[in-house]
Amino acid sequence: SPASLSSATAESAQSSSPASDFAASRCFEIQSTQSPGQVNTSDQDDLTCLSWLHQRGDLLPLQLLAKMTPLPKQQPCMPAASSKPPYSFNSLIFMAIEDSPQKRLPVKDIYEWIVSNFPYYRTATGGWRNSVRHNLSLSKSFRRIQRDKSQSTGKGSLWCVCPQYRPALLEALRKTHSYHSNNSNLINKPTMLCPLTPDHEELVTMDSTEYQPNEVSEEKDPLSDSGYIELHYYESDQCQYLVLPEESELDLETVEILQLDVEAQEAAGSLLDL
DNA sequence: GAGGGCGTAAACATAC
DNA sequence: TGTATGTTTACGCCCT
Numbered sequence: 541s542p543a544s545l546s547s548a549t550a551e552s553a554q555s556s557s558p559a560s561d562f563a564a565s566r567c568f569e570i571q572s573t574q575s576p577g578q579v580n581t582s583d584q585d586d587l588t589c590l591s592w593l594h595q596r597g598d599l600l601p602l603q604l605l606a607k608m609t610p611l612p613k614q615q616p617c618m619p620a621a622s623s624k625p626p627y628s629f630n631s632l633i634f635m636a637i638e639d640s641p642q643k644r645l646p647v648k649d650i651y652e653w654i655v656s657n658f659p660y661y662r663t664a665t666g667g668w669r670n671s672v673r674h675n676l677s678l679s680k681s682f683r684r685i686q687r688d689k690s691q692s693t694g695k696g697s698l699w700c701v702c703p704q705y706r707p708a709l710l711e712a713l714r715k716t717h718s719y720h721s722n723n724s725n726l727i728n729k730p731t732m733l734c735p736l737t738p739d740h741e742e743l744v745t746m747d748s749t750e751y752q753p754n755e756v757s758e759e760k761d762p763l764s765d766s767g768y769i770e771l772h773y774y775e776s777d778q779c780q781y782l783v784l785p786e787e788s789e790l791d792l793e794t795v796e797i798l799q800l801d802v803e804a805q806e807a808a809g810s811l812l813d814l
Numbered sequence: 815g816a817g818g819g820c821g822t823a824a825a826c827a828t829a830c
Numbered sequence: 831t832g833t834a835t836g837t838t839t840a841c842g843c844c845c846t
Contacts, residue, residue, distance in 0.1 A: 628821085629820080629821075630820090646835090647834080648834080667821090667823070668821090668822085670822075671820090671822060671823090673834095673835070673836060673837085674822080674823095674836095674837085674838090675821090676835095676836080677837050677838080678837085678838085684836085694830085694834095695829065695830050695833085695834050695835060696834070696836075697835085
């Protein structure tokens with residue numbers, strides 16, 4: 541449901557370009573998509589600055605989903621998105637912290653970021669939270685900062701990334717990305733089209749013969765092959781289509797979950813592209 | 815086979 | 831007092 545969309549999605553939806561510009565705008569030239577009030581990323585030499593996560597509204601697929609009406613409750617059915625993300629907890633924590641405006645987060649917000657961006661952890665048992673805390677404490681990559689008690693409430697400390705360990709974290713992220721990019725077995729599989737109807741209440745499987753490759757954005761999501769279903773988008777005058785592998789049987793809720801996965805994977809992939 | 819990285823579980827202490 | 835947070839230890843798995 542829209543409420544489950546990540547904050548990055550919500551922000552991107554607010555700043556998204558018109559749908560007619562959707563396909564053309566789906567690129568990684570962040571500066572070209574900035575609004576006047578946004579920080580120019582060229583001023584930020586730090587490769588690990590992830591402010592692009594909040595500036596990539598035009599990069600996000602399926603922004604229109606953020607405007608969807610609430611979906612009816614469905615039984616959990618996440619065939620593809622429920623697979624475990626390939627990233628280590630160190631990488632997940634790293635991305636979560638770097639995605640925060642202040643580059644520091646309490647444990648609770650790290651949990652929320654992971655859950656928002658990796659649906660697997662929505663239904664995973666609570667042990668992964670223990671692992672997050674374990675990694676925060678054990679890893680030299682992260683540093684604990686005392687909260688400013690005059691300005692904040694809540695338990696615990698804030699956690700940030702130690703600058704000297706950022707290259708190592710980036711390298712770990714790069715290796716993960718590279719490994720899974722080289723092991724994709726989902727590319728070039730037959731596809732089907734699922735039009736997102738104006739009401740967005742259902743997905744309709746179309747005959748694959750209606751598939752028109754020349755109208756599909758050929759740009760591949762940077763991490764969409766990390767063992768996940770590969771997504772492409774096709775847009776006509778009235779509808780936006782999600783192109784899925786032929787064997788996919790997804791409801792719209794699952795598509796939303798997949799979208800979150802793609803966003804998270806794009807986050808990691810874009811980081812490596814910077 | 816050894817060592818390191820990682821994930822997971824658990825026990826315990828501390829803070830709110 | 832219960833819960834969240836933080837630390838530490840232990841163990842198993844996988845990869846190099």
